[in-house]
Amino acid sequence: MxxxxxxxNSKRCIGCHGCVVHCKANKRLPVGPILCEIxxxxxxxxxxxxxxxxxxxxxxxCEDPFxxxxxxxxxxxxxxxxxVYVDVPKCIGCMACAGACPWGxxxxxxxxxxAVKCDYCMDRLDAGLQPACVTKCTTHALKLVTMKxx
Amino acid sequence: xxxxxWSMCGMCTVRCPIRVEVEDNAVTWLEGNQHxxxxxxxxxxxxxxxxxxxRERPQQPLIxxxxxGAGRWEAVSWEFALDYVADKLKTIIxxxxxxxxxxxxxxxxxxxxxxxxxxxxxxxxxxxxxxxxGRNVHHASLSLFGLGRKGFIYDIKNAKHLVLFGRNxxxxxxxxxxxxxxxxxxxxxxxxxxxxxxTLTGIKATNFFQVRPGTDYALALALIxxxxxxxxxxxxxxxxxxxxxxxLAYFVENYSAEWAAKECGIKAKDIHELVGQxxxxxxxxxxxxxxxxxxxxxxxxxxxxLNCLNALMGNIEVEGGLVFAKGAGDCGGKGPRxxxxxxxxxxxxxxxxxxxxxxxxxxxPGLFHLFYKAMATxxxxxxxxxxxxxxxxxxCFPDPQAQKEAxxxxxxxxxxxxxxxxxxxxxDVILPESTYLERDSxxxxxKGMKPRLIMRNKAIEPQADxxxxxxxxxxxATRLGLEQYFPFNTLQELWAWQLEPTGFSPADFExxxxxxxxxxxxMYDRDKLDGKFKTPSGKIEIxxxxxxxxxxPSWKPYVSxxxxxxxxxxxxxxxxxxxxxxxTINNPLLNEMMPENTLWINTREAGKMGVAEGDFVDxxxxxxxxxxxAKLTDFIHPEAVYTVHGFGRQIPLQTRAYHAGMSxxxxxxxxxxxxxxxxxxxxxxxxxxxxxxxxxxHQRKVEL
Numbered sequence: 001m002x003x004x005x006x007x008x009n010s011k012r013c014i015g016c017h018g019c020v021v022h023c024k025a026n027k028r029l030p031v032g033p034i035l036c037e038i039x040x041x042x043x044x045x046x047x048x049x050x051x052x053x054x055x056x057x058x059x060x061x062c063e064d065p066f067x068x069x070x071x072x073x074x075x076x077x078x079x080x081x082x083x084v085y086v087d088v089p090k091c092i093g094c095m096a097c098a099g100a101c102p103w104g105x106x107x108x109x110x111x112x113x114x115a116v117k118c119d120y121c122m123d124r125l126d127a128g129l130q131p132a133c134v135t136k137c138t139t140h141a142l143k144l145v146t147m148k149x150x
Numbered sequence: 151x152x153x154x155x156w157s158m159c160g161m162c163t164v165r166c167p168i169r170v171e172v173e174d175n176a177v178t179w180l181e182g183n184q185h186x187x188x189x190x191x192x193x194x195x196x197x198x199x200x201x202x203x204x205r206e207r208p209q210q211p212l213i214x215x216x217x218x219g220a221g222r223w224e225a226v227s228w229e230f231a232l233d234y235v236a237d238k239l240k241t242i243i244x245x246x247x248x249x250x251x252x253x254x255x256x257x258x259x260x261x262x263x264x265x266x267x268x269x270x271x272x273x274x275x276x277x278x279x280x281x282x283x284g285r286n287v288h289h290a291s292l293s294l295f296g297l298g299r300k301g302f303i304y305d306i307k308n309a310k311h312l313v314l315f316g317r318n319x320x321x322x323x324x325x326x327x328x329x330x331x332x333x334x335x336x337x338x339x340x341x342x343x344x345x346x347x348x349t350l351t352g353i354k355a356t357n358f359f360q361v362r363p364g365t366d367y368a369l370a371l372a373l374i375x376x377x378x379x380x381x382x383x384x385x386x387x388x389x390x391x392x393x394x395x396x397x398l399a400y401f402v403e404n405y406s407a408e409w410a411a412k413e414c415g416i417k418a419k420d421i422h423e424l425v426g427q428x429x430x431x432x433x434x435x436x437x438x439x440x441x442x443x444x445x446x447x448x449x450x451x452x453x454x455x456l457n458c459l460n461a462l463m464g465n466i467e468v469e470g471g472l473v474f475a476k477g478a479g480d481c482g483g484k485g486p487r488x489x490x491x492x493x494x495x496x497x498x499x500x501x502x503x504x505x506x507x508x509x510x511x512x513x514x515p516g517l518f519h520l521f522y523k524a525m526a527t528x529x530x531x532x533x534x535x536x537x538x539x540x541x542x543x544x545x546c547f548p549d550p551q552a553q554k555e556a557x558x559x560x561x562x563x564x565x566x567x568x569x570x571x572x573x574x575x576x577x578d579v580i581l582p583e584s585t586y587l588e589r590d591s592x593x594x595x596x597k598g599m600k601p602r603l604i605m606r607n608k609a610i611e612p613q614a615d616x617x618x619x620x621x622x623x624x625x626x627a628t629r630l631g632l633e634q635y636f637p638f639n640t641l642q643e644l645w646a647w648q649l650e651p652t653g654f655s656p657a658d659f660e661x662x663x664x665x666x667x668x669x670x671x672x673m674y675d676r677d678k679l680d681g682k683f684k685t686p687s688g689k690i691e692i693x694x695x696x697x698x699x700x701x702x703p704s705w706k707p708y709v710s711x712x713x714x715x716x717x718x719x720x721x722x723x724x725x726x727x728x729x730x731x732x733x734t735i736n737n738p739l740l741n742e743m744m745p746e747n748t749l750w751i752n753t754r755e756a757g758k759m760g761v762a763e764g765d766f767v768d769x770x771x772x773x774x775x776x777x778x779x780a781k782l783t784d785f786i787h788p789e790a791v792y793t794v795h796g797f798g799r800q801i802p803l804q805t806r807a808y809h810a811g812m813s814x815x816x817x818x819x820x821x822x823x824x825x826x827x828x829x830x831x832x833x834x835x836x837x838x839x840x841x842x843x844x845x846x847x848h849q850r851k852v853e854l
Binding site: 049135 | 348
């Protein structure tokens with residue numbers, strides 16, 4: 001059972017792509033890998049106003065992640081709280097994970113030659129903080145939601 | 151060692167308060183100050199550390215050895231560079247007098263030291279970029295309220311209705327302000343957006359008007375007409391605090407909603423609907439008078455009309471309206487000392503003619519583009535030396551080629567900047583300033599409902615052989631025998647000197663990163679605003695005494711903007727939330743997000759040219775041709791093409807930005823002196839360009 005999910009209040013989102021850069025800066029990623037994305041459909045006129053809504057996507061942290069099963073070195077792991085993450089020292093950069101993922105979520109870091117992906121900034125979560133994208137979201141549109149079983 | 155430092159972002163001129171975490175002289179985390187921004191920061195803010203580590207910025211002082219702009223630089227020591235600049239300045243002063251030197255810097259809280267240095271030299275010629283930005287808005291506000299454009303704070307979060315004419319507020323991105331807009335919308339507030347195209351701001355709007363380019367003034371006049379006709383204005387406020395209302399009512403008689411609808415290409419019924427909403431939402435309606443409004447040849451009057459609508463709404467000094475920006479004195483406190491107070495005020499007339507030939511313009515920073523006239527003609531006297539501090543005139547003003555020709559009359563061109571600017575590349579000397587994360591800055595007062603003192607602390611030691619601005623200026627001043635005007639050796643000494651009258655100490659900033667003069671918002675008694683408007687009459691002058699005296703009308707009869715000739719389009723520009731104009735284009739992270747700009751073309755117009763989405767198009771103006779990728783959209787007026795400003799850079803050492811995208815200002819041929827005669831702003835959207843499908847689209851190529 002996953003504990004967390006990221007929720008975007010699209011009414012507050014202004015499409016500034018701050019989250020993408022907050023994420024990259026926090027993980028000190030070079031040009032290349034991008035771990036979360038903001039997208040939108042083309043504009044459509046709604047009562048005379050051309051409108052669209054922004055969508056946020058990062059890793060879905062699947063219940064039964066293919067990337068974990070396929071990883072030949074056991075570097076891709078799923079924590080008890082559901083977070084799917086890369087155990088960096090074990091990763092050999094073969095990127096089998098990216099091929100197995102239906103959405104190509106794991107990215108190759110050309111500087112370290114290892115896989116990198118959204119792990120909800122678990123080091124920050126463990127320190128009682130929020131993920132980088134949530135903490136610094138320009139309009140406070142992104143939230144980390146803790147899910148409860150009903 | 152780990153530490154946490156209060157500082158101030160420097161990626162754009164908003165200067166958000168930030169908190170920086172540092173370990174072993176490297177930034178490990180930075181975020182918006184929790185006390186003000188609750189952590190929020192934009193993409194540019196997070197890309198700060200990648201500016202610091204970027205080796206494609208000047209790493210040590212550079213002196214030009216080849217021809218201007220040839221890119222042959224000799225790396226020299228700071229001692230050598232400062233001696234060199236000081237010697238050249240001395241020679242100019244000996245030959246032509248100190249007024250032959252001008253300096254320009256970013257506006258805002260840190261201009262003090264540059265202005266003080268200019269005055270200490272004995273030159274009145276301090277300037278900034280504002281004639282390509284907010285001068286029209288500033289002068290419009292002065293003529294109406296007697297207060298400049300920063301004289302009011304917009305209490306957007308408590309407003310019921312925010313009206314924006316081309317002010318793309320969500321993409322221009324002042325995070326605190328953007329959050330106010332989102333809070334207002336969350337509370338059910340209305341947003342009206344007027345522009346020639348749809349933007350990130352417009353998609354959140356309740357009402358959207360896609361107007362014909364250059365017709366903002368028409369719509370503003372029609373709103374005034376309809377509001378007066380419906381008696382929907384705050385009659386009591388108008389009676390008490392304004393002069394010239396009857397003249398205005400007479401002036402707008404013919405500017406009905408039906409007339410404006412035709413002129414702007416919108417529907418009269420939508421204007422009537424908006425007027426109904428405004429009257430219902432009054433007084434909590436804010437008409438944004440524009441930020442960067444150096445656009446059309448009637449932008450000054452458009453801004454004046456928008457500000458006049460504020461007065462008609464009676465929104466002055468009310469919650470959800472325009473609130474007077476309060477200073478230290480309003481809270482019974484004293485402001486910090488400024489260096490400008492120490493330097494003798496120069497007596498010479500300004501070379502740009504501001505305050506003399508041009509009585510209608512406020513002296514302050516004058517009008518930068520007019521100095522080019524002085525350089526070219528040596529009238530009223532020659533300008534021989536120019537120092538630009540974090541200001542890139544070639545990116546900011548039209549027609550860099552014309553600027554270069556004027557600058558060729560100068561004996562010394564100095565650029566003080568954190569990165570290579572287009573101007574710096576043409577300069578004789580580049581003095582590299584440390585980035586905002588590597589430097590301390592002067593303490594500055596931010597006026598507001600709760601005025602505060604803000605501070606930028608150096609987070610890390612400089613990663614290259616760069617210095618902070620204060621040290622550079624002090625170094626030059628000492629070499630010129632002017633050290634008495636700069637009574638400090640370290641920034642800590644400067645802070646202590648600045649803070650002395652305030653009663654605060656640097657230690658008071660440790661808790662939150664800033665100090666406030668008041669616990670809660672300071673509001674004036676709305677029934678006692680007499681004397682608060684610094685106009686000759688002390689009232690809001692709908693008909694301005696000053697403008698009348700200087701021979702200008704307070705209300706200019708509307709003139710319909712020219713339609714572009716066949717095959718041509720009006721070139722309009724704007725900004726993206728991912729770049730701070732030209733100076734972030736080469737930032738590794740921001741460049742990755744947005745490496746080049748595109749040309750927005752109306753889908754139907756593109757169809758006529760046979761241009762498809764993603765095709766290359768040629769954009770031609772005079773002898774300049776640029777090639778750019780086309781982006782097709784239904785939501786831009788067919789007369790206009792649009793691009794994001796700042797691209798098309800030509801500095802070989804900036805490998806990411808080099809020739810990426812198109813530069814709008816290089817296409818503004820012959821527009822360098824096309825100025826609004828009353829507002830002083832340049833008319834930057836008065837260029838027509840030819841657009842055609844580019845021959846570069848050919849697919850055929852030879853491999854071997």
